[in-house]
Amino acid sequence: xxxxxxxxxxxxxxxxxxxxxxxxxxxxxxxxxxxxxxxxxxxxxxxxxxxxxxxxxxxxxxxxxxxxxxxxxxxxxxxxxxxxxxxxxxxxxxxxxxxxxxxxxxxxxxxxxxxxxxxxxxxxxxxxxxxxxxxxxxxxxxxxxxxxxxxxxxxxxxxxxxxxxxxxxxxxxxxxxxxxxxxxxxxxxxxxxxxxxxxxxxxxxxxxxxxxxxxxxxxxxxxxxxxxxxxxxxxxxxxxxxxxxxxxxxxxxxxxxxxxxxxxxxxxxxxxxxxxxxxxxxxxxxxxxxxxxxxxxxxxxxxxxxxxxxxxxxxxxxxxxxxxxxxxxxxxxxxxxxxxxxxxxxxxxxxxxxxxxxxxxxxxxxxxxxxxxxxxxxxxxxxxxxxxxxxxxxxxxxxxxxxxxxxxxxxxxxx
Amino acid sequence: xxxxxxxxxxxxxxxxxxxxxxxxxxxxxxxxxxxxxxxxxxxxxxxxxxxxxxxxxxxxxxxxxxxxxxxxxxxxxxxxxxxxxxxxxxxxxxxxxxxxxxxxxxxxxxxxxxxxxxxxxxxxxxxxxxxxxxxxxxxxxxxxxxxxxxxxxxxxxxxxxxxxxxxxxxxxxxxxxxxxxxxxxxxxxxxxxxxxxxxxxxxxxxxxxxxxxxxxxxxxxxxxxxxxxxxxxxxxxxxxxxxxxxxxxxxxxxxxxxxxxxxxxxxxxxxxxxxxxxxxxxxxxxxxxxxxxxxxxxxxxxxxxxxxxxxxxxxxxxxxxxxxxxxxxxxxxxxxxxxxxxxxxxxxxxxxxxxxxxxxxxxxxxxxxxxxxxxxxxxxxxxxxxxxxxxxxxxxxxxxxxxxxxxxxxxxxxx
Numbered sequence: 048x049x050x051x052x053x054x055x056x057x058x059x060x061x062x063x064x065x066x067x068x069x070x071x072x073x074x075x076x077x078x079x080x081x082x083x084x085x086x087x088x089x090x091x092x093x094x095x096x097x098x099x100x101x102x103x104x105x106x107x108x109x110x111x112x113x114x115x116x117x118x119x120x121x122x123x124x125x126x127x128x129x130x131x132x133x134x135x136x137x138x139x140x141x142x143x144x145x146x147x148x149x150x151x152x153x154x155x156x157x158x159x160x161x162x163x164x165x166x167x168x169x170x171x172x173x174x175x176x177x178x179x180x181x182x183x184x185x186x187x188x189x190x191x192x193x194x195x196x197x198x199x200x201x202x203x204x205x206x207x208x209x210x211x212x213x214x215x216x217x218x219x220x221x222x223x224x225x226x227x228x229x230x231x232x233x234x235x236x237x238x239x240x241x242x243x244x245x246x247x248x249x250x251x252x253x254x255x256x257x258x259x260x261x262x263x264x265x266x267x268x269x270x271x272x273x274x275x276x277x278x279x280x281x282x283x284x285x286x287x288x289x290x291x292x293x294x295x296x297x298x299x300x301x302x303x304x305x306x307x308x309x310x311x312x313x314x315x316x317x318x319x320x321x322x323x324x325x326x327x328x329x330x331x332x333x334x335x336x337x338x339x340x341x342x343x344x345x346x347x348x349x350x351x352x353x354x355x356x357x358x359x360x361x362x363x364x365x366x367x368x369x370x371x372x373x374x375x376x377x378x379x380x381x382x383x384x385x386x387x388x389x390x391x392x393x394x395x396x397x398x399x400x401x402x403x404x405x406x407x408x409x410x411x412x413x414x415x416x417x418x419x420x421x422x423x424x425x426x427x428x429x430x431x432x433x434x435x436x437x438x439x440x441x442x443x444x445x446x447x448x449x450x451x452x453x454x455x456x457x458x459x460x461x462x
Numbered sequence: 463x464x465x466x467x468x469x470x471x472x473x474x475x476x477x478x479x480x481x482x483x484x485x486x487x488x489x490x491x492x493x494x495x496x497x498x499x500x501x502x503x504x505x506x507x508x509x510x511x512x513x514x515x516x517x518x519x520x521x522x523x524x525x526x527x528x529x530x531x532x533x534x535x536x537x538x539x540x541x542x543x544x545x546x547x548x549x550x551x552x553x554x555x556x557x558x559x560x561x562x563x564x565x566x567x568x569x570x571x572x573x574x575x576x577x578x579x580x581x582x583x584x585x586x587x588x589x590x591x592x593x594x595x596x597x598x599x600x601x602x603x604x605x606x607x608x609x610x611x612x613x614x615x616x617x618x619x620x621x622x623x624x625x626x627x628x629x630x631x632x633x634x635x636x637x638x639x640x641x642x643x644x645x646x647x648x649x650x651x652x653x654x655x656x657x658x659x660x661x662x663x664x665x666x667x668x669x670x671x672x673x674x675x676x677x678x679x680x681x682x683x684x685x686x687x688x689x690x691x692x693x694x695x696x697x698x699x700x701x702x703x704x705x706x707x708x709x710x711x712x713x714x715x716x717x718x719x720x721x722x723x724x725x726x727x728x729x730x731x732x733x734x735x736x737x738x739x740x741x742x743x744x745x746x747x748x749x750x751x752x753x754x755x756x757x758x759x760x761x762x763x764x765x766x767x768x769x770x771x772x773x774x775x776x777x778x779x780x781x782x783x784x785x786x787x788x789x790x791x792x793x794x795x796x797x798x799x800x801x802x803x804x805x806x807x808x809x810x811x812x813x814x815x816x817x818x819x820x821x822x823x824x825x826x827x828x829x830x831x832x833x834x835x836x837x838x839x840x841x842x843x844x845x846x847x848x849x850x851x852x853x854x855x856x857x858x859x860x861x862x863x864x865x866x867x868x869x870x871x872x873x874x875x876x877x
Contacts (some may be wrong), residue, residue, distance in 0.1 A: 065491030066677075068483075072506075076480030086478045088513065091487075097502065104481045105520075111775040243723075326769075332755025333748030336769045340747025351775045354741075354751045356766040360809060368789055371588055394775060408758055441758055462730075 048087060051084045053223050054106040057091040058099060058118035059201060062302035066114050071116050071206055078215060082224045083275065084112070094118060099130045103196070111194055111216065117201035119184035121166040122290040125199055128169060128187075135189055135196075137173035142185070145176060149183045151193040172454035174198075182206045188217065196339055198458045225275050231262075232290065234300040235454045240333075242270075246296050249289075257285060265443070266450035267309070302457055309453050310338040316460045317352045317398075323425075324456065325394030326352030327365055327386040328440050329377065330420050331405035334449040355386070365389025378403050378415055378422075381433045387425035399425045400456050404435070406444045418444055422452050424459040466499045466637050469521040472506040473514060473533035473542050474616060475604030486531050486621055493630060497639045510531060514545045518611070527633065532616035534599035536581040542613055543584060543602075550604055551808070552588035556580075557600070560591060564598045589613075589815070592628045593857055596620045603632065610636060621819075627703065631734075634679040640690050643697035647685040647705065649715040650724055650869045654678045657685075661711050664704075672700060680858070681865035708803050717872055724868050725753040731875045732763035732813075735842075739871065740809030742780055742801040744792065745819035745835050749864040758785055770801070780804025793818050793830055795838075795847045802840035814840040819850070821859045837867050839874040846874050 055072045062069050069091065076086045085111055092098040099118070106113040107264040118127030132139045144170035153160040167183045170176050177186030177197075182205040189196040199206045199213055220223070234242060239261050243250070249404055250259055256276055259394040272289060274282040293302070302312040317324055325335050336352045339345050358377050361367040375381045384399045391399030404420025409418035418437035422431055435451055437444045470487045476685070477484050484492050485508065491501045502525055509514040514533070517681055521528040533542030547554045561583035568575040582598040584589050592601030592612075599619040604611040611627055614621045649657060658665070665674055671691055679686040687704060691696040709716070717727040732739055741751050751767045754760050768779055773792050776782040782800040790796045796818025798816045806814030826832035833852035840847055852859045 062488075063491060063504065064495045065488045065501070066495075066675075068485060072775065073477075073480045073483045076478060080479075087482070087508060089478065091504040093502060186516075190705075239871050328748075329777045331752075332760075333743075333751030333767065333769070334755075336748030337746075337752050337860075338823075340749075340769070340771070341857060342644060346771055347748075351771040352748065352769045354755070354767045355753070356747070356761055356764050357809075360766045393779075394772075406755075413543045442756060445752075445756065 048056055049189055051112070051224065052110040052284060053079050053084050053086045053112045053114060054090045054110040055086060055090070056102055056113055056115045057201070059091070060092065060113065060124075062094045062117070063093045070147040071201065071203055074203070074207060075116075075210065076115055078210060079218075081112075081229055081273070082215065082219055082226050083227055083348060084218070084224065086224070094124045094126055095258075096126060096130060099126055100134060103134050105129070107126050107138055107191075107196075109221065113194075113196045114214075115196065115198040116206055117139065118201050119161050119167075125462035128171065131174070131189065131196070131198055132171035135171055135191070137171040139169050140172050142168050142170050142176050144178070145170065145185045148178070148180075154184050155230060156269070165310075177282055177405050179205055179209055183209050186214065188214075190221075193274060226277055226279050226282065228274045228276075228279055230272045230286045230290070231305045232269065232272065232293070232301055233265045233267065233303045233307060233309075233312075234297065235302055235450060236458070237268065237297075237300045239268050242268055242297060242300065246293060247294055247295055252391055253289065254285070256282075257289065280285050291382065298338050299458070301462075308342075309450065309457070311342050313453050313457050314348060316457060321458060322397040322460070323348050323350050323394075324398045324400065325350045325390040325396035326452075327361075327399065327401040328352060329356060329386070330406055330451075331362070331448040331452060332356070332406075333400040334445055335400070335402070335452045338449060338453065349398040352390065353393070361389075363388060366392070376415070378405055378419055378421060380421055380434070383421040383423035384425070384430050384432055387423035388432060391425050391427065397426060398456065398460075399423075400452050401425075402448050402452050404437075404444070406448075407439060407441045420444065420448050420451075422448065422455055426457045426459070431455065466639065467525040468494050468499050468501050468527045469525040470501060470504045470565070471521055471528055471530045471819065472504070472516055472616070473509065473530065474506070475508045475539075477506050477532070478508045488615065489618070489622060490529055490531075490625065490638060493625060494529075494633075496642050496644055496688065497634055498642060499633070499637070500638065504694045509539045509541055511541060511545060514541055515549060516767040517543070518549050521607060522606075522611075522631065526637065528609075528611045528615045529629075529831050530611065531621055534613070534615050534863070538733070543586065546589070546602065546611070546613055547586035547606065547793050550586055550588040550606070552615075555587050556582050557583050557585050557591050557752065558598045559593070560605075562584065563595075567598050567638055569678065592624055594620055594624055594625050601628065601774070602871060603629075605636075614677060615822045623855065638723075641692055641694050642696065643689045643691075643694055643701060643815045645687045645705070647687065647693055647708070647716055648682065648718045648727075649685065650682045650714065650717055650865060651873070652683065652712075652715045654683050657683055657712060657715065661708060664708055664711055668704065669700070671697075672704065681862050701849060702767075703731070714876075716872070717869075723757075726757055728872050728875075729754065729757050729760055729763060731872060735875060737812040737875070738763050738765045738809075738815045739815065740765045740805040740811035741867075742776075742805035742814065742816040743767060743769050743819050743867075744760050744771060744801070744817055746774070746817040746867060747821075748858055748861040749860055750817070750867045753864060753868065765800045765811040767805060768808070776801060776804075779808060781807070791830070793820055793834055793836060795849070798836040798838035799840070799847055800847050802838035802845060806840050806842060814838075815867050816840075817861070817867050819852075822854060835863050835866075836872055841874070846870065 095295035174187035184200040229284035387399040420435040589602035599615040675686040801816035802814040822832035835850040
């Protein structure tokens with residue numbers, strides 16, 4: 048099968064001058080990659096006629112499709128539409144359906160619809176207009192000698208919506224790309240190389256049409272399975288069978304799939320078990336509670352928490368024994384144990400979880416260097432603790448502690 | 463003065479396929495912009511000889527300098543160095559000083575130095591080698607007909623260090639760019655257009671050699687003053703005079719300069735006043751405490767805080783009156799007032815601050831729609847409250863509440 052090639056062209060002085068980061072082209076690349084389309088070049092040019100027309104011609108010579116973002120505003124420095132009209136030797140006409148949409152878009156938001164806004168409804172006659180339901184600048188689609196040009200707005204959520212609903216399906220059909228099915232498997236609590244070692248045999252036995260990628264981030268590793276074929280339901284079944292085989296090898300590290308976050312997975316688990324939780328965070332400074340409360344509906348299982356940054360609050364609020372602090376210090380197994388148990392009681396919750404550690408850069412000693420962190424989980428029957436030896440970097444230590452606390456709760460609840 | 467033009471060339475399949483985001487080129491753009499150098503094109507190509515050589519020639523034809531990142535690893539798919547050697551018709555030789563550095567780099571980290579690693583010390587004879595103290599792949603510098611090519615590693619912190627310490631000074635000297643001095647003025651609590659309106663006369667009176675840019679982000683607006691001349695100390699003085707003139711117009715919104723964050727500014731203010739703080743966060747769910755504790759040394763002024771997500775904890779822990787909740791509800795001026803006062807007392811702090819609101823997407827009513835948030839500041843003498851009417855987006859509401867609480871503390875302390 049001939050490889051289908053794409054180029055991505057971004058238009059706008061604001062990107063050249065470093066005023067904004069172009070996140071669109073990475074997103075587009077990764078979507079095209081999932082369709083089996085190979086991006087061979089990305090280019091950003093400024094708002095000048097010569098640069099834009101030159102970039103069109105160069106891209107057309109190299110690729111089967113050119114995906115363009117940006118330069119679609121209504122002002123005179125927005126040149127994408129007139130340059131496309133010139134390139135495809137086509138006049139620019141008013142598109143009545145876009146005009147109605149743009150007018151409604153402004154009026155429904157209580158904004159005045161001006162003559163300038165009207166220009167958003169202009170498009171080259173040669174183009175098929177792609178309706179942009181989230182904004183005012185439409186997408187346009189051009190075909191020429193078996194090649195395709197697509198122009199899209201630069202506003203990320205508008206571009207993504209247009210791509211997902213219209214452009215990707217049209218590209219898949221025009222270029223008759225195979226069916227591709229992806230599944231993200233999300234793991235926590237194990238490093239990339241250890242995970243790879245655990246699932247080596249499984250990975251080696253993957254069938255020809257299914258490939259695996261490791262996508263590591265701070266404290267987590269995502270596995271992406273990509274299946275290529277001609278029937279989505281068959282691919283889905285094949286991937287599910289592989290996940291079933293993976294479970295005995297790495298199931299305890301897997302907290303969810305696709306867009307599920309760790310805090311969401313922990314929330315679902317708490318809901319499913321009908322349990323409530325309370326936190327006592329010293330080292331993580333409220334970050335676990337912030338993560339938990341980013342999830343809509345978290346009030347169903349999150350009772351509350353404290354950040355007892357000074358030791359006397361660990362004693363007064365959570366009932367940590369002064370003797371524990373004297374003998375073992377605040378960064379100790381004994382202390383996080385009493386903190387987790389204290390949080391449970393203080394908030395009348397089923398579960399308590401806690402952290403205490405030396406985030407750095409100061410506060411370290413030979414016995415307890417920067418990066419020493421203790422965390423705990425208590426459910427009234429049992430208290431589970433864990434010691435972490437993290438990094439020299441304060442922000443990274445806070446982030447890793449937050450992930451470790453959530454993971455300790457997840458693992459303890461999943462027993 | 464002739465405008466100096468630059469192109470940025472990024473090399474690597476992993477960027478084309480969307481596996482990583484290229485943040486380097488935005489950073490480089492913005493640094494060049496500050497030197498008065500205009501970026502006319504950014505290009506990303508994959509790891510193929512033809513694409514790389516083609517991109518070199520195209521960029522040289524258009525620009526005065528070509529800044530290249532990526533493709534410098536020691537494996538066979540890393541082609542930047544051999545392609546540069548071919549382009550500048552130069553043989554590749556072992557650089558002894560780089561070899562010593564790379565060997566030391568591996569050995570000092572307890573890693574084995576292999577034959578493959580040795581290849582990191584190879585560079586074209588035509589190049590001036592730029593020492594990369596943070597990594598193993600060196601930068602290289604080429605001059606040809608008054609134009610400059612620079613190759614740098616793709617690892618962001620290595621590239622940035624190389625740019626700041628060697629590349630930017632060399633470019634400034636080679637192209638005799640003027641001296642440029644920047645100052646970021648950071649504001650909070652006022653929208654871009656309102657701020658612009660307040661400082662209109664000041665902005666219009668800026669001298670020719672100083673320009674102003676508005677850089678808005680969530681809840682904040684940065685003002686960037688850029689002064690161009692031939693003496694850094696004079697420029698610094700000119701900018702300071704302008705800031706002095708700005709203070710009576712917008713001083714109350716300015717919390718800091720350059721890299722200072724809002725949580726850092728609030729921390730400095732608390733330290734300067736010798737005051738400690740405690741938080742009671744319902745709507746912001748611990749996010750203010752997380753922000754405060756990201757700052758090293760925050761234990762000096764941060765006593766601790768609670769997240770009383772359920773109403774009974776507002777009563778039990780903070781002493782909010784049951785009647786207050788019954789009559790006014792948790793999202794009310796009366797409730798955040800009692801929460802802030804309660805946090806002060808519970809943690810024995812000088813200052814208490816609080817939030818309570820409807821982050822969404824559920825929980826709204828006609829009287830209190832999603833996005834309704836109350837915040838408060840209490841110092842024992844006085845309690846200051848503020849009502850916010852935010853958005854429909856949960857995460858944005860949490861972020862804006864966090865910023866507003868910190869800003870309320872800042873403003874109240876600055877009285």
